Amino acid sequence: MNGVDTRWFYDDVIEVVGRAGEYLDTIMVPMANNPETVATVDNLLTQVEANNDLPVGGIGLQAQIESPEAMTKVADIARASDRLESLVFGPGDYTANVGAAGLTIGSGGGYPGHYWHYQLARIAHAAKAQGLQVIDGPYAEIEDAEGFRDSCRWASQLGCDGKWAIHPSQIEPANETFAPSPEEAEKARRIVDAYAEAKEQGKGAVSVDG
Incomplete structure (x- = not known):
């Protein structure tokens, strides 16, 4: 779905859930900057489920943490809805929103160490306190297999349960790391x-x- 602050958000939920809700497990909430954003999606989803004779509460939510506001409020976001199943770190938009260096999503821009240590640790603590999963976001340097493995390993050590794979070559190393x-x-x-x-x-x- 598009972000809650766009004019397309409500149509996304109404159309997709209304037509294919029985096949949906979760909906990704982008730019979940505060608990109110998650609650808004939850409330609309409840109405759409009821209007389409779907089990109310049957579709879960995943909230993307992609801004300094979201990082500051991440503990409240993790408590915002019983539908929440995971918190997902979005390194690309987060980098842009804080004005950090780096033009390749997830790579860390040559930082001498684990670039996302603080962010992932903060998200992991907030999520695990509520029994949620933590998913690390994408690593866009597809040709850098070793860098992707390092990113998976660091995320796993900080409590992440998985990581996005945006290319078939990333699936095997991700599974090897998190299993x-x-x-x-x-x-x-x-x-x-x-x-x-x-x-x-x-x-x-x-x-x-x-």
């Missing part, structure tokens, strides 16, 4: 088993590989 490795899955199983065994034995603590 647990076989070794991690095996260790997780051993931790669960060790905890269950310790609980049966009345132990207050247990150690695995340590």
